[in-house]
Amino acid sequence: MSEGPRKTRGVHRGPRSRRIVESVREATIAELVRVGYANLTIGGVAKAAEVNRTTIYRRWPNKQALVAAAVEPLLETYEVDPGTGSLVGDLRALIERLRENLERPDARALTRVLMLNIPDLHDVVYASGERTIGAFDRAFTSARARGELGPEADLEMMSHLIFFGMLYWLIRHERFPSERECTRMLRVALASAPGVEVPDPAPADGSS
Amino acid sequence: MSEGPRKTRGVHRGPRSRRIVESVREATIAELVRVGYANLTIGGVAKAAEVNRTTIYRRWPNKQALVAAAVEPLLETYEVDPGTGSLVGDLRALIERLRENLERPDARALTRVLMLNIPDLHDVVYASGERTIGAFDRAFTSARARGELGPEADLEMMSHLIFFGMLYWLIRHERFPSERECTRMLRVALASAPGVEVPDPAPADGSS
Amino acid sequence: MSEGPRKTRGVHRGPRSRRIVESVREATIAELVRVGYANLTIGGVAKAAEVNRTTIYRRWPNKQALVAAAVEPLLETYEVDPGTGSLVGDLRALIERLRENLERPDARALTRVLMLNIPDLHDVVYASGERTIGAFDRAFTSARARGELGPEADLEMMSHLIFFGMLYWLIRHERFPSERECTRMLRVALASAPGVEVPDPAPADGSS
Amino acid sequence: MSEGPRKTRGVHRGPRSRRIVESVREATIAELVRVGYANLTIGGVAKAAEVNRTTIYRRWPNKQALVAAAVEPLLETYEVDPGTGSLVGDLRALIERLRENLERPDARALTRVLMLNIPDLHDVVYASGERTIGAFDRAFTSARARGELGPEADLEMMSHLIFFGMLYWLIRHERFPSERECTRMLRVALASAPGVEVPDPAPADGSS
DNA sequence: TAGTAAACGAGACGGTACGTCCAGTCTTTGC
DNA sequence: GCAAAGACTGGACGTACCGTCTCGTTTACTA
Numbered sequence: 001m002s003e004g005p006r007k008t009r010g011v012h013r014g015p016r017s018r019r020i021v022e023s024v025r026e027a028t029i030a031e032l033v034r035v036g037y038a039n040l041t042i043g044g045v046a047k048a049a050e051v052n053r054t055t056i057y058r059r060w061p062n063k064q065a066l067v068a069a070a071v072e073p074l075l076e077t078y079e080v081d082p083g084t085g086s087l088v089g090d091l092r093a094l095i096e097r098l099r100e101n102l103e104r105p106d107a108r109a110l111t112r113v114l115m116l117n118i119p120d121l122h123d124v125v126y127a128s129g130e131r132t133i134g135a136f137d138r139a140f141t142s143a144r145a146r147g148e149l150g151p152e153a154d155l156e157m158m159s160h161l162i163f164f165g166m167l168y169w170l171i172r173h174e175r176f177p178s179e180r181e182c183t184r185m186l187r188v189a190l191a192s193a194p195g196v197e198v199p200d201p202a203p204a205d206g207s208s
Numbered sequence: 209m210s211e212g213p214r215k216t217r218g219v220h221r222g223p224r225s226r227r228i229v230e231s232v233r234e235a236t237i238a239e240l241v242r243v244g245y246a247n248l249t250i251g252g253v254a255k256a257a258e259v260n261r262t263t264i265y266r267r268w269p270n271k272q273a274l275v276a277a278a279v280e281p282l283l284e285t286y287e288v289d290p291g292t293g294s295l296v297g298d299l300r301a302l303i304e305r306l307r308e309n310l311e312r313p314d315a316r317a318l319t320r321v322l323m324l325n326i327p328d329l330h331d332v333v334y335a336s337g338e339r340t341i342g343a344f345d346r347a348f349t350s351a352r353a354r355g356e357l358g359p360e361a362d363l364e365m366m367s368h369l370i371f372f373g374m375l376y377w378l379i380r381h382e383r384f385p386s387e388r389e390c391t392r393m394l395r396v397a398l399a400s401a402p403g404v405e406v407p408d409p410a411p412a413d414g415s416s
Numbered sequence: 417m418s419e420g421p422r423k424t425r426g427v428h429r430g431p432r433s434r435r436i437v438e439s440v441r442e443a444t445i446a447e448l449v450r451v452g453y454a455n456l457t458i459g460g461v462a463k464a465a466e467v468n469r470t471t472i473y474r475r476w477p478n479k480q481a482l483v484a485a486a487v488e489p490l491l492e493t494y495e496v497d498p499g500t501g502s503l504v505g506d507l508r509a510l511i512e513r514l515r516e517n518l519e520r521p522d523a524r525a526l527t528r529v530l531m532l533n534i535p536d537l538h539d540v541v542y543a544s545g546e547r548t549i550g551a552f553d554r555a556f557t558s559a560r561a562r563g564e565l566g567p568e569a570d571l572e573m574m575s576h577l578i579f580f581g582m583l584y585w586l587i588r589h590e591r592f593p594s595e596r597e598c599t600r601m602l603r604v605a606l607a608s609a610p611g612v613e614v615p616d617p618a619p620a621d622g623s624s
Numbered sequence: 625m626s627e628g629p630r631k632t633r634g635v636h637r638g639p640r641s642r643r644i645v646e647s648v649r650e651a652t653i654a655e656l657v658r659v660g661y662a663n664l665t666i667g668g669v670a671k672a673a674e675v676n677r678t679t680i681y682r683r684w685p686n687k688q689a690l691v692a693a694a695v696e697p698l699l700e701t702y703e704v705d706p707g708t709g710s711l712v713g714d715l716r717a718l719i720e721r722l723r724e725n726l727e728r729p730d731a732r733a734l735t736r737v738l739m740l741n742i743p744d745l746h747d748v749v750y751a752s753g754e755r756t757i758g759a760f761d762r763a764f765t766s767a768r769a770r771g772e773l774g775p776e777a778d779l780e781m782m783s784h785l786i787f788f789g790m791l792y793w794l795i796r797h798e799r800f801p802s803e804r805e806c807t808r809m810l811r812v813a814l815a816s817a818p819g820v821e822v823p824d825p826a827p828a829d830g831s832s
Numbered sequence: 833t834a835g836t837a838a839a840c841g842a843g844a845c846g847g848t849a850c851g852t853c854c855a856g857t858c859t860t861t862g863c
Numbered sequence: 864g865c866a867a868a869g870a871c872t873g874g875a876c877g878t879a880c881c882g883t884c885t886c887g888t889t890t891a892c893t894a
Contacts, residue, residue, distance in 0.1 A: 012838055014891045020840085041880060052841045057882065059839095129380065157396045160380075161373045165365075168372040172337070188365045191400030220870060222860050228871080249849060260872045265851065267870095457854060468867055473856070545796065573812045576796075577789045581781075584788040588753065604781045607816030640885085641844070665875060676846045681877065683844095 023049045024056055028070035033109035037067065037121075068124040071110060077101060078132040087143035088198055091186060094135055095166060099176050111170075133163045153193045162189045231257040232264055236278035241317040245275065276332040279318055285309060286340040295351035296406055299394060302343055303374060307384050323379070341371045361401045369397045439465045440472055444486035449525035453483065484540040487526055491544045497551065503559035504614055507578065507602060510551055514582060515592050527586075549579045569609045577605045647673045648680055652694035657733040661691065692748040695734055701725060702756040711767035712822050715810060718759055719790060723800050735794075757787045777817045785813045 011017075027049035031040055040063060046053040060066040082093035101107045114125050140155040149155065165185050169177045177185065179201035186198045219225075235257035239248055248271060254261040268274040290301035309315040322333050348363040357363065373393050377385045385393065387409035394406045443465035447456055458479060462469040476482040498509035517523040530541050556571040565571065581601055585593045593601065595617035602614045651673035655664055664687060670677040684690040706717035725731040764779040773779065789809050793801045801809065803825035810822045 012891060014839095016890060017839070042882090043880070054842080054883090055840055062882080126380075154392050154396050157373075157392050160377065161369045161393070161397060164372045164376040165369045168376075169368065172334075172368075184362050184365050185369070188362050188369060188397065188400045192396045220860055220868090222870095224859060225870070250851085251849070262852090262873075263871060270851080458856085459854070468869085470857095470867065470869080474866085478856075542796075570808050570812050573789075573808050576793065577785045577809070577812060580788045580792040581785045584792075585784065588750075588784075600778050600781050601785070604778050604785060604813065604816045608812045644845085666877085667875070678847075678878095679845060686877080 020049075020051055020055065021059070024051055024059075024066075025070045025073075027051075028066055029106060029110065032067065032070070032113055033106045036109070037113045040067070042066070064121055067113065067121065071113065071124060071128070074107070074110060075128045075131050078135045081135065081138050081142070083142075085146075087139060087148050087193075087196060088186065088190075090139035090142065091136070091162065092182070094139060095182055098166060102170060102176055133159060136163050148196065149193055150195075158189055158193065162186070165189065228257075228259055228263065229267070232259055232267075232274075233278045233281075235259075236274055237282075237314060237318070240275065240278075240321055241314045244317065245321045248275070250274070272329055275321065276329060279321065279336075280332060282315070282318060283336045283339055286343045289343060289346050289350070291350075293354075295347060295356050295401075295404060296394065296398075298347035298350065299344070299370065300390070302347060303390055306374060310378060310384055319378075323375075341367060344371050356404065357401050358403075366397055366401065370394065373397065436465075436467055436471065437475065440467060440475075440482075441486045441489075443467075444482055445522060445526070448483065448486070448529055449522045452525065453529045456483070458482070483529065487529065487540060487544075490523070490526060491547050495547065495551070497554050497558070499558075501562075503555060503564050503609075503612060504602065504606075506555035506558065507552070508598070510555060511582060511598055518586060518592055549575060552579050564612065565609055574605055574609065578602070581605065644673075644675055644679060645683070648675055648683075648690075649694045649697075651675075652690055653698075653730060653734065656691065656694070657730045660733065664691070666690070688745055692745065695748060695752070698731070698734060699752045699755050702759045705759060705762050705766070707766075709770075711763060711772050711817075711820060712810065712814075714763035714766065715760070715786065716806070718763060719806055722790060726794060726800055735791075757783060760787050772820065773817055782813055782817070786810070789813065 024045065027045045028040075031045050031048055035044070042056055042063060043053055045066065046056055049056075056066065060069060078094075078097065082090045082097075084090050084093050102111055113121075114128050136159040137155070140149065140153075140159050143149045144151075144153065144155065162185065166177065166182075169181065169185070183198055183201050190196045190198060232253065235253045236248075239253050239256055243252070250264055250271060251261055253274065254264050257264075264274065268277055286302075286305065290298045290305075292298050292301050310319055321329075322336050344367040345363070348357065348361075348367050351357045352359075352361065352363065370393065374385065374390075377389065377393070391406055391409050398404045398406060440461065443461045444456075447461050447464055451460065456479065458472055459469055461482065462472055465472075472482065476485060498506045498513075500506050500509050518527055530544050552575040553571070556565065556569075556575050559565045560567075560569065560571065578601065582593065582598075585597065585601070599614055599617055606612045606614060648669065651669045652664075655669050655672055659668070666680055666687060667677050669690065670680050673680075680690065684693055702718075702721065706714045706721075708714050708717055726735055760783040761779070764773065764777075764783050767773045768775075768777065768779065786809065790801065790806075793805065793809070807822055807825055814820045814822060
């Protein structure tokens with residue numbers, strides 16, 4: 001026990017441990033994509049990771065923790081701000097980034113997982129949602145700072161509507177909204193902001 | 209034995225059978241409220257319904273089917289149209305109905321279930337969502353028929369935004385939006401419809 | 417056939433009822449041959465007999481009774497005495513009858529059933545065994561009456577040894593004893609009876 | 625993880641595992657004695673062994689395998705040869721050993737099990753029977769080696785008749801044959817061997 | 833670089849639930 | 864009204880995971 005001069009103290013960070021952790025993470029995501037959260041089993045992940053089941057339990061206490069840890073790094077994608085200089089530009093850029101993410105099948109699967117209302121997953125999911133929506137919030141805040149939006153504009157609500165409108169269009173229709181649909185959504189959601197114009201999508205060279 | 213025509217044909221519809229089916233349905237919902245979908249067990253439902261586990265398996269092949277069958281009748285709540293005579297009135301009435309439903313703990317639990325992305329539940333869930341959103345759609349359609357909305361108004365998008373905006377406000381904040389927040393949401397979401405005014409909530413006896 | 421305790425009062429005895437009883441009996445034996453006693457199910461018999469499961473339960477209280485009733489008539493095969501005029505002739509005839517029975521697959525299956533030590537089947541089985549062995553006993557008794565066997569001959573024991581020796585040769589070797597083996601068995605088992613000679617089987621025209 | 629070849633090889637042989645295996649074996653036999661094979665349940669054995677049902681399934685795939693494994697060691701009782709120096713002495717000793725075994729209720733129950741014609745149990749049963757009969761065979765072989773039996777004696781058949789005659793006397797009469805009956809049986813079965821005398825049982829001090 | 837803490841692989845265990853099957857009883861149906 | 868059809872209770876089956884544990888063995892800190 002803690003008696004006597006310990007020779008080592010910290011956790012292992014050697015190549016083997018790192019390899020294992022990474023291998024498990026990848027396997028977790030792969031399994032998630034393959035069978036979904038409900039059918040995810042520790043044994044399955046262990047086999048896919050070519051690791052012993054026990055090893056997984058040693059590091060992650062249960063399925064939720066495992067998934068949370070595996071999924072976590074993916075959320076950083078949305079951290080950065082686009083910085084296109086205009087509100088509509090920023091939003092379009094964020095939506096584009098969403099699209100890029102969600103059109104990769106693995107991310108699609110992960111998104112489904114993140115939208116599960118599993119109680120134990122709630123924290124990760126909530127954090128993930130807030131982090132992603134945060135990017136939208138920042139786009140609005142920057143726009144106000146630039147003077148694009150007046151003080152009466154309801155930033156929070158616009159951000160909320162656009163984000164969830166986007167996300168659930170995907171869920172409802174099983175596909176990402178088209179350029180046209182994005183434009184429609186932005187127009188409706190931004191209508192309360194005077195002076196903000198949402199031009200037609202690129203291919204159509206429409207003036208306002 | 210191949211002795212002539214069969215003597216009976218249909219399934220049982222007697223009082224006992226009916227009682228059992230109903231009892232199981234109630235127990236399923238009660239258990240769903242009590243422990244949630246993830247922890248729902250057929251055995252638990254059977255015990256709560258004072259019915260044998262086998263009896264449940266005879267009628268519903270698995271948990272998904274059981275839950276789907278149990279939940280299905282609840283979706284009819286949203287079928288009727290409020291008919292208040294104005295778009296904002298209708299929307300407020302629908303929101304009010306949502307609130308009434310979602311503030312009852314059992315309906316809360318059911319809503320959570322409906323928002324689970326369980327593959328086998330997908331059909332029921334999708335149908336449920338569409339049915340509910342349908343009420344919003346109809347409110348908009350009626351409004352256009354009454355002349356409240358012009359042909360350029362994007363009914364589908366407004367409906368979509370309001371519905372999912374509402375639903376996910378609940379999820380994000382773990383409470384139903386307040387009157388004030390509903391007003392804000394409606395104002396943002398309806399801003400693109402010229403001529404539609406969203407008055408302050410009732411307590412303030414504001415003029416337009 | 418011993419139809420067990422009647423479940424209804426006015427049991428029908430018309431052609432239909434008789435047909436059903438017979439059909440069930442045949443199906444029981446067929447199933448017994450097909451799947452064996454352990455895997456015999458009332459449902460299986462009912463299906464094979466094209467009769468409702470309930471119908472079987474109405475007439476036979478349980479599986480054991482059903483099998484007992486179905487098997488019972490088969491035991492009468494061994495009732496009659498061969499009457500060849502000599503002990504060895506009678507025994508050979510009885511063995512021949514055994515062979516005929518046991519080489520038909522259905523009788524093989526039934527024999528297996530009869531050799532199961534199922535408690536509830538014990539009575540039928542015991543009765544069956546005793547009835548069959550009774551034919552051997554009678555052969556010995558007749559022989560003594562004819563003067564072939566003296567008073568010191570242990571009829572009971574010889575009968576016992578020949579019968580079970582026969583039966584378990586079949587079980588052990590998975591085939592009926594050959595003519596040669598029958599001869600050997602008879603010679604050993606009848607050696608204690610002075611004056612009884614067991615000639616070689618027919619094909620070999622051996623001298624004494 | 626693909627870290628080279630396997631690091632351990634065998635199953636666990638620690639004291640705990642051994643204890644469990646032994647405990648299950650004892651419980652199996654106890655249950656067999658208590659309720660019989662037909663009513664034996666894995667759950668019952670598990671409870672009696674104070675072990676989880678799963679644990680049993682992990683080691684033995686089903687009831688048959690469990691019983692086979694539990695019963696197997698009991699068969700070794702008959703392996704050794706008596707070595708009394710005379711054929712009749714050896715046979716009497718073997719019969720005595722049979723009696724000792726079969727008069728203990730647990731062995732009685734086991735014997736019943738072994739005589740069940742259950743297909744899945746066939747191998748154990750057959751092996752068991754052959755092993756036991758082997759002791760009788762050896763007694764005859766030794767007798768011939770000693771010159772007690774001439775080359776014309778049908779050892780195999782005598783052994784067969786005595787063994788099954790013995791066993792089924794037990795079954796038929798629900799009790800082990802008495803000394804007197806054993807003597808009668810031996811006399812009849814050994815009559816074909818010239819020079820072999822079967823004296824009266826001990827209590828009667830009869831000369832030949 | 834040696835010794836020891838930390839991590840790993842393998843196998844097993846107690847548990848819980850699953851979905852299936854069957855025995856035997858009870859309830860509906862329909863002629 | 865009654866026999867057939869069908870549903871119900873109860874219990875066992877064999878399977879799949881979960882999360883925990885022990886026991887050797889291997890890895891990688893650190894003195």
